[in-house]
Amino acid sequence: MIEVLRKFWGATLAPMLQRPKRLQVAALCHRTKGDDTEVLLVTSRDTGRWIIPKGWPIRGLKSSEAALQEAWEEAGVRNSKATPAPIGTYTYDKRQSTGWDMPVETLVYSVSVNELSEEFPEAHERTRKWVLSREAADMVAEPELQMILRQL
Structure with a gap:
């Protein structure tokens, strides 16, 4: 009986009680230096961990345009x-x-970076850093993002 309840919980009830995932958009900013690809990472405002620029979709913009805005x-x-x-x-x-x-x-x-400004809205809240894509994969916390960075 316990096994039947466990299967029912895992296959039916638990998925019904989960909240749906919210959607964000992110910009994987990169440039080429010789044979190497560098990625631009920024620190998060709350914990200071390394991330790629990301945020919520913006009404009136395509997702790719919202990623560029971020x-x-x-x-x-x-x-x-x-x-x-x-x-x-x-x-x-x-x-x-x-x-x-x-x-x-x-x-x-994917965002191929042509120009960086020293003055931007969150310049005083974040640190940014160019790193090789394989190094970036080791700096971010999210396993799926690590895989994307390793494929660059």
């Missing part, structure tokens, strides 16, 4: 283009002010 606000990326389709996705749990975690699925858009 790249500008969080990293100072200017005059660059994002791929029209995401190059991958990753999930993570976003900690809320209430203390609860919210599951988030993040669409990742």
